[in-house]
């Protein structure tokens with residue numbers, strides 16, 4: 001189902017023309033579809049039916065409270081990487097008992113709060129982190145359930161900045177080191193070994209790297225069992241890609257079916273940490289064309305969204321579809337550089353786009369629901385965009401546009 005269809009020549013978000021959303025809430029504005037979020041989460045649930053599982057949505061992809069609330073109501077767990085993400089999950093009504101805590105630099109304060117909330121599992125990323133966690137847990141007399149994030153050293157075939165499972169990456173512990181970390185964990189009081197995890201990268205468009213990683217994890221599970229360390233769950237992380245342009249990632253169903261086939265009859269609960277595959281195509285970024293500028297080299301469409309709102313094109317040369325909210329079947333198109341107002345040459349949203357654009361037009365960037373708003377900043381003292389969630393014919397403002405007072409909050413001039 002298309003949650004962002006054209007009807008009568010106007011782009012809609014579920015039942016509402018996006019032009020109405022832009023008029024009411026201004027631009028730039030992120031628009032999320034509740035229906036699309038629910039549909040992708042349900043694809044995971046359906047594919048995992050009949051098998052012990054936990055789907056921990058990766059909060060970093062889109063941490064708006066309404067997004068977390070939508071998923072929590074469907075029974076989602078959450079993958080977090082900071083205290084801030086943990087508090088968001090709680091504020092959104094999420095169950096801390098379904099939270100896994102990833103990240104290479106967890107602080108004792110963050111561990112303490114997670115222990116107090118009795119989260120499901122800490123995904124340990126180093127031997128040093130285990131020692132710190134054991135200390136915090138002992139001080140609080142609380143048991144920390146742990147999994148060791150192993151770095152299976154498989155090539156995820158994705159952009160180098162979002163590849164995380166190669167031995168040169170900072171994430172996890174090597175396969176060689178894993179056994180020693182488990183043995184140490186097993187002998188520590190207040191530490192309970194429950195699982196193993198990995199996350200090999202993001203925007204993967206093939207199943208084979210996942211299966212290679214899974215095979216390595218299963219071999220480790222067997223070796224651990226031989227040593228008397230029996231695991232309860234296996235967490236394969238996130239990483240499933242989506243179609244932004246012409247990529248052909250496996251469907252959620254095919255991906256999960258392949259994992260289940262490899263797992264066979266093993267009595268392990270399967271955990272996943274999907275972010276992008278739940279949220280990316282559930283969101284648009286609306287932006288208004290302020291000026292058109294023609295130079296001998298290029299046609300520039302200067303829009304009111306910029307790299308501070310959507311960093312992915314500037315950071316990864318990511319390609320996001322850009323369309324005009326008004327469909328003009330017969331209008332002549334030209335080639336445009338769609339750029340923002342930020343003072344950086346790298347501030348572009350799309351290059352060489354064939355579009356029919358007039359000053360004042362409303363454009364929509366697709367695939368903006370994941371790693372969009374969460375990676376935004378106030379660079380150039382630009383207030384961050386509003387966020388809206390549509391649900392059928394209803395439109396909810398789920399984050400107000402920042403004000404200038406918001407962006408100066410907490411700053412002080414020097415004393416006289």
Ligand SMILES: Cc1ncc(COP(=O)(O)O)c(C=O)c1O
Nearest residue numbers: 058199202238239273274275276
């Ligand atoms: C540990 C961990 N889990 C899950 C994710 C979510 O990944 P994706 O959005 O590619 O599904 C990430 C980010 O790449 C991550 O670092």
Ligand SMILES: N[C@@H](CCCC[NH3+])C(=O)O
Nearest residue numbers: 162202203312316370371
């Ligand atoms: N931020 C990245 C995804 C990587 C997430 C972190 N593990 C992106 O926008 O594609």
